[in-house]
Amino acid sequence: MKTGKFLFCVMAVAAVALLLRMPVTAAAQDDPPGRVARINLVQGNVSFQPSGGGDNDWVAAELNRPVTIGDRVWADSDGRVEMHVGSTAIRMDHGTGISFLNLSDEVVQLQLSAGSIYVHVRRLDSDDAFEVDTPNLAFSLLQPGIYRIDVDADNNVTVVTVREGQGEVTGGGRSWNIISDQQATFIGTDSLNYNLEDADSLPQSEFDNWSFSRDGREDRVASVQYVSPDTTGYEDLDEYGSWDTVGGYGAMWFPAVVAAGWAPYRFGHWVFIAPWGWTWVDSAPWGFAPFHYGRWASVGGRWGWAPGPVVAGVRCVYAPALVAWIGGGPGFGVSVAFGVSGGVAWFPLGPREVFSPWYHVSDDYVLRVNVTNTFVERSTVLSFYHSPDARNVSYVNQRVGGAVTVVDHDTFVGGRSVDRNSVRVSQHDIANAAVYRGGPVVQPEHDSVVGDVRASNRRPPAAVENRTVVAKRVPPSPSYVRQENNGGNRGGNEGANRGGGQPYNGNGGNNSNGERGGSNSSEGPYNPPRGGNNNAGGNNNPSPSGNADNNPNGGRGRNANAGGNNNPPPAGNGGNNPNGQGGNNRGQGNNSPPSNQQSGGNSNPNPGSQPNVRPTPPVHQPTPQEQQTDTNRQQEWQDKHQQAHGNPPPANPPPPKNSTNNGNSQGSHGGDSHDKPPHR
Secondary structure (H helix, E strand, O other): OOOHHHHHHHHHHHHHHHHHOOOOHHHHHHHOOOOOEEEEEOOEEEEOOOOOOOOOEEOOOOOOEEEEEOOOOOOOOOEEEEEOOOEEEEEEOOOOEEEEEOOOOOOEEEEEEEEEEEEOOOOOOOOOOOEEEOOOEEEEEEEEEEEEEEEEEEHHHEEEEEOOEEEEEEEOOEEEEEEEOOEEEEEEOEEEEEEEHHHOOOOHHHHHHHHHHHHHHHHHOOOOHHHOOOOHHHHHHHHHHHEEOOOOOOOOOEEEOOOOOOOOOOOOOEEEEEOOOOOOOOOOOOOOOOOOOOEHHHHEEEEEOOOOOOOOOOOOOOOOEEEEEEOOOOOOHHHOOOOOOOEEEEOOOOOOOOOOOOOOOOOOHHHHHHHOOOOHHHHHHHHHHOOEEEEEEOHHHHHOOOOEEEEHHHHHOOOOOOOOOOOOOHHHHHOOOOEOOOOOOOOOOHHHHHHHOOOOOOOHHHHOOOHHHHHHHOOOOOOOHHHHHOOOOOOOOOOOOOOOOOOOOOOOOOOOOOOOOOOOOOOOOOOOOOOOOOOOOOOOOOOOOOOOOOOOOOOOOOOOOOOOOOOOOOOOOOOOOOOOOOOOOOOOOOOOOOOOOOOOOOOOOOOOOOOEEEEOOOOOOHHHHHHHHHHHHHHHHHHHHHHHOOOOOOOOOOOOOOOOOOOOOOOOHHHOOOOOOOOO
């Protein structure tokens, strides 16, 4: 028996490696990203503005909030933040503002408007890109390493420090390679002047020392032996739990201390984050990796987390919540006194059980999000996903006492604490309730996007919020715009192949021209149509504010009549939009629905489609005078470096070279501690 299970695991790992190295289909190119950033440490006053919120929706940053395209983070004068994207750490110092211009499977692109960030990249594949855009330059990180970028926009100054690694600065019509132990200070806008210093010879700031200390903590994490290093949040598992080998499941992680009545996905709250939709935010300091990757199982009365297979060079795929939803079965809704608003119930998926996304995805995505997070066969995943009925499927955790969590409608959509508002339901009703694979049939509201988090008056100054940065790469529109143009989510009467479902907003379901979607026209404070007419934006579907939304050119904004009617948004902000091109209106609308950003149907807009972004000037060949200046700067730096270290550096910067670190716990430095700055 044990031999059979071992062989199954070996075959599953091999299948994962083969599957995830296959070419991506055209349909998969519209899938949600396979990774997000996580806020994992907050010190002092730190504010957050979700991309789907209005201009005034700055709230206190909360731990474990997934961060994606368009989200903004501000560390006030006493604030500091640490975020992770997989094994990459991004740290923000006091008075720093950033936004994610792009966060896809291949690209991380940050807008740094003010302040200082420290970036430790432990893995960078050959097809990966990491770019930091500032008011006067774009900096591309070309190798795993340690980088710091400082912006003094009032004086048009950006300082780039490469402690280890290599990067490229683009701006002012020029580009420069910056190598290890170099600190380059660039001054100007349309043209840039610069100087070079030996980075290790300069005094270290308190922010540097804090970052080195945080790096040292991550270097000692043992959990990376059991999980993929791209599992965002793994760095907190050592401190709050332990690993054990369990028959039938393999290595499992068990939290050390949990509250009475604890169950996975109970202590936290739900938010609505496009393009995934309903997303779990856990309240535990370790509560990210075990709720967005892997599976949960009850072992001897204890809950344990089983990560997915670890395959070299293969990233595990982030999921908003790995749960199954209960509802729609006879008896369950009647026996629970929810009142007229109804309720929502769910439980954690167990090992080898198939996760069925409730948002618009391709078959490729369904395979990837499952086989990278649990040991399951490809044929099992696709057979389950395309089965019209889930009622004959047996879920192990549905019958575990206390595993199912139930809340009323207002708690769910309002982003309120689940554990303080959960409803007790008899185990008999739970065990016999139907599992609904289309996701909760509830409509998001403004608080669904922002969350039940206190508002913050610590927001960046207007000059920082409105500051323009230059970008080498073309950033996409925020992901929630793309979601609205994709023709619907999985809950919307997905055509004959999936049987009769319910649309995203709970009404309609007429789906004559698209597999997923439907004609959604319910009233409500937040009801973006997910039209099925070949992803055309839902022709003739009235918007929540009552304004027409006919959009022959393929676009549809959120509460902001993008498209063919030339109607302004409800609050009058933004311009007319006859051709489906983005209007970039983040103004405040009536009742402040999740966004008043006006946008068209193009998912790959031209530069400037995101607010305050312009392309870097074209790079020209350096003049003889510029070449001589570069030579002089490099020679000056070499002299300083040799004086400080006693060994000559390379005479010329090496050519750009991407490399991959497959993620042992020592990072890219062979185990050196970062309690003090590394030297070469």
